[in-house]
Amino acid sequence: MRVMTSRFGEVELSQDDILEFSEGLLGFGQLRRFIVLDDPNDEIFAWLQSCENPDIAFPILEPELFAPTYSIEISKGDLEALHLDKQKDGRMFNIITIPQDPTLMTANMKAPILINIKKRLARQCVLQDNNLQIREPIFSKLQQRVVQNPETRFKPDPQHIGAVAVKRSDRAPEVEA
Numbered sequence: 001m002r003v004m005t006s007r008f009g010e011v012e013l014s015q016d017d018i019l020e021f022s023e024g025l026l027g028f029g030q031l032r033r034f035i036v037l038d039d040p041n042d043e044i045f046a047w048l049q050s051c052e053n054p055d056i057a058f059p060i061l062e063p064e065l066f067a068p069t070y071s072i073e074i075s076k077g078d079l080e081a082l083h084l085d086k087q088k089d090g091r092m093f094n095i096i097t098i099p100q101d102p103t104l105m106t107a108n109m110k111a112p113i114l115i116n117i118k119k120r121l122a123r124q125c126v127l128q129d130n131n132l133q134i135r136e137p138i139f140s141k142l143q144q145r146v147v148q149n150p151e152t153r154f155k156p157d158p159q160h161i162g163a164v165a166v167k168r169s170d171r172a173p174e175v176e177a
Contacts, residue, residue: 001013001014001015003035003049003054004054005037005049005054005057006054006055006057006073007049007057008037008039008047008049008057009145010046010048011035011166012026012035013035016120017035017166018033018034018035018051018120018123019032019033019034019035019036019115019120019122019164020032020120020122021033021034021122021123021124022081022121022123023123023124024125025095025113026069026111026126027071028050028056028066030052031050031052031053032052033039033050033051033052034049034050034051034122035048035049035050035051035165035166036048036059036060036093036115036164036165036166037046037049037165037166038047038051038165038166041055041155043061044061044065044135044142045061045096046059046060046061046093046165047059047060048060048093048095048113049171050135058095059092059095059096059098060094060095060096061094061096061107061138062091062092062094062095063092063093063094063095063107063112065142065145066138066141066142066145067107067136067141070079070131072111072112072127072129073087073129074114074127074129075125075128076088076124078114078123078125081121081123082114082115082116082119082121082122082123083116083119083121083127084114084116085092086133087114089116090114090115090116091114091115091164092112092113092115092116092118093112093113093115094107094108094109094112094113095107095108095111095113096108096125096138098104099153102139103139103140104137105137105138105139105142106133106134106135106136106137106138107135108134108135108136109132109133109134109136110126110127110129110132110133111124111126111127111134112124112125112127113125117164121149
């Protein structure tokens with residue numbers, strides 16, 4: 001199966017790569033099918049790409065990359081909707097907003113994405129913790145991580161991200177004349 005994207009061109013994937021969001025994402029409730037794309041040319045971000053709208057893609061990061069103490073409690077209802085017994089059985093990501101000035105990038109800490117990899121179910125979980133921000137500044141945290149650990153990769157090893165992400169090829173998309 002092929003999905004056209006505005007950012008990455010045409011992407012080849014299988015039905016097993018698709019994540020089903022039963023309720024969509026906040027502000028995008030009509031979009032229910034997404035894939036996580038691992039762009040080999042991007043050392044930091046993976047992308048949550050809509051299979052239904054080529055223009056909709058969100059940069060995402062695992063919270064431990066910029067917030068190692070991020071500790072949250074996912075509701076029993078969210079876990080049940082994802083067919084997960086425990087929160088640690090899923091993979092968590094935060095949606096990142098990158099404005100024109102990347103030093104102002106933020107992460108949505110209040111509504112993380114939780115994925116049941118085995119069942120290919122995903123959900124944006126809105127947390128009730130008022131101490132969490134929708135726009136948590138993260139640029140300096142990412143920068144600090146690079147300075148403190150220059151040899152450490154941002155993205156987990158390809159095997160780890162590969163459990164959830166479709167590997168985008170290095171070749172440029174073909175353009176029709």
